[in-house]
Amino acid sequence: MSEGIFCRDLELVRRGSRDQERTIFTDVNADFPAGNITLITGPAGSGKSSLLYILAGLIRPTRGEVLDGEEAVSRWLTPHRDLWRKGVGIVFQHFQLFADLTAEKNVMIPLLPKKWPYRRIRNRANEALERLSAGHLSQMPVHLLSGGERQRVAVARALAADPAILLADEPTAHQDPEGMKIVMDVFAEARDRARVVVIAAHDPRIAGIADRHYRFIDGRLVHDRSPESQG
Amino acid sequence: MIAHPILMAIGMADLLGLGLILSAGWIAGDVLLHSNPDGRDRRQIALEARSERGGLEARWGAGLFAFSTLLLVIAVTRILPELIPGAMCGTGVFQAMQGAGFRAFALRFITLLLLYLWHLLDRLNRTSPRGPLTETCARMLLIALPGAVLGIFDTFKAVSLLDLERPVDCCAALYDRFGNGNSLPFWENIPDAFWMGGFMATGILLIAAGIWSFLRPGRKSAALLAIFSLIWPFAAAGALIQVLSAYHYQVLSHPCPWCLFLPEHWRVGFFLFAALLGGMAAGTAALLSIIVGQRYPAIREPARIMSRRASGWVVLLSILFIIGASFPALLWRLRHGVWIGG
Numbered sequence: 001m002s003e004g005i006f007c008r009d010l011e012l013v014r015r016g017s018r019d020q021e022r023t024i025f026t027d028v029n030a031d032f033p034a035g036n037i038t039l040i041t042g043p044a045g046s047g048k049s050s051l052l053y054i055l056a057g058l059i060r061p062t063r064g065e066v067l068d069g070e071e072a073v074s075r076w077l078t079p080h081r082d083l084w085r086k087g088v089g090i091v092f093q094h095f096q097l098f099a100d101l102t103a104e105k106n107v108m109i110p111l112l113p114k115k116w117p118y119r120r121i122r123n124r125a126n127e128a129l130e131r132l133s134a135g136h137l138s139q140m141p142v143h144l145l146s147g148g149e150r151q152r153v154a155v156a157r158a159l160a161a162d163p164a165i166l167l168a169d170e171p172t173a174h175q176d177p178e179g180m181k182i183v184m185d186v187f188a189e190a191r192d193r194a195r196v197v198v199i200a201a202h203d204p205r206i207a208g209i210a211d212r213h214y215r216f217i218d219g220r221l222v223h224d225r226s227p228e229s230q231g
Numbered sequence: 232m233i234a235h236p237i238l239m240a241i242g243m244a245d246l247l248g249l250g251l252i253l254s255a256g257w258i259a260g261d262v263l264l265h266s267n268p269d270g271r272d273r274r275q276i277a278l279e280a281r282s283e284r285g286g287l288e289a290r291w292g293a294g295l296f297a298f299s300t301l302l303l304v305i306a307v308t309r310i311l312p313e314l315i316p317g318a319m320c321g322t323g324v325f326q327a328m329q330g331a332g333f334r335a336f337a338l339r340f341i342t343l344l345l346l347y348l349w350h351l352l353d354r355l356n357r358t359s360p361r362g363p364l365t366e367t368c369a370r371m372l373l374i375a376l377p378g379a380v381l382g383i384f385d386t387f388k389a390v391s392l393l394d395l396e397r398p399v400d401c402c403a404a405l406y407d408r409f410g411n412g413n414s415l416p417f418w419e420n421i422p423d424a425f426w427m428g429g430f431m432a433t434g435i436l437l438i439a440a441g442i443w444s445f446l447r448p449g450r451k452s453a454a455l456l457a458i459f460s461l462i463w464p465f466a467a468a469g470a471l472i473q474v475l476s477a478y479h480y481q482v483l484s485h486p487c488p489w490c491l492f493l494p495e496h497w498r499v500g501f502f503l504f505a506a507l508l509g510g511m512a513a514g515t516a517a518l519l520s521i522i523v524g525q526r527y528p529a530i531r532e533p534a535r536i537m538s539r540r541a542s543g544w545v546v547l548l549s550i551l552f553i554i555g556a557s558f559p560a561l562l563w564r565l566r567h568g569v570w571i572g573g
Contacts (some may be wrong), residue, residue: 008271009271011273013273060276060280061276062273062276062277063271063272063273063276064271064276065271065276071360072271072361073360075271075276075279075361076360076361077283077356077357077359077360077361077362078283079357080359080360081360
């Protein structure tokens, strides 16, 4: 189980053609301890999603490192980082579901590397869907689902393997108040099981349950300690 | 110059492989000059990503180099003898290449051995998340790089010397040496019994060292194995060419290694020489694994496993070589009751 993930001097610079480059963020130092929900907010294009991708080991920062406990996982060789990523669940902003597969099969995908018996994988996937009140959608192809339903399937997929680190990019953007409560209850449960939970969002409703709050301001991540930002 | 498709394929594979190895070598140089594993600045993070890419390029480059070397062996043993007038096997082709062929082969096999050792270090490096052998791998790649460049250069030179209009005398190249006893190389004067004694003695010692290193992988056992695996190919190849080849060819004496690659002799040369070279590489790998494993605790266990596996390969390959090389001689003895030389 992870003690938490920690960013040290992170910087992300995107390069275009003809020496064009854009600094997305710089000098990011942040702690995401286990047993906490950490919220990251900031304007569009401030680098919230990119930071989540770096925390998930999907992209490399251009400077600095991400530590899992004391190990600089962002600098690990790719095969080791890929193995570490098995302990990370991520909810993408645009879901990244397989549109032609059923909700159940989408949720089963991250469980396949565990090499469990098929029945166990299937049961686990259905349990995750049930927790998101999406059990009735399990046999529906994803392309027939609404945006909110797809989002809950995406959350179920991220949770199915019971990851030590749960990262979510705008996980409630398509949720009505009822759906929002279901999703946030699931994140709260993960926090209570000492998981690292990091949410990047615009949604002000999330601030209520977050334990820690970081805000992107002008390419820097600032720890917001104001009382209204703390849950 | 002969524009045969296999020669073009060799050229293409060589150029592609060389491009990849040079690119990886450039990165390796950068790693050696600028790497600072304790730093986390832009340059270091970029270098770590490039170093991984360099490893991938070197793997593909080494693979292409090995593939083109195999094609070259096939060309020299099977295809070019049919094109060059008077050539019946690789001996005639080498005669037509006027010395550059031998240099190309020697450089290629030395480079392949170095690239194999690089590959071994790279595999060990990738067993630990932070890659503690990154700089050692970079050094080994830079050691192998000149061999690849020169080997490919000599191959082009050798191939460009091939001429369809100029005949060679394949057997004359072999037997003319006996016409004038003074010009015989020293190994031609070594008695058969000495070759066979050396072959059997080093073979037994190699297998014993291999079993010891397999059961108890350590610096002493691996060092002994590496020494014998470097001596054994010379003793074994000498015995094969000078003594045992006669039983493969069913003639009194024909000390030609290249005829072993011909279809009428079951192309046994591919198997026998691959076993010899493979054994030599595995024996060296067994020692190298143990040395780096003792120096870097993070990879000690995988290094021990790799050394053990390499020792097992040495034993297996040397047994297969002994069986493959001496089986026709034993069969001859059982059939006729005497050895071929009486």
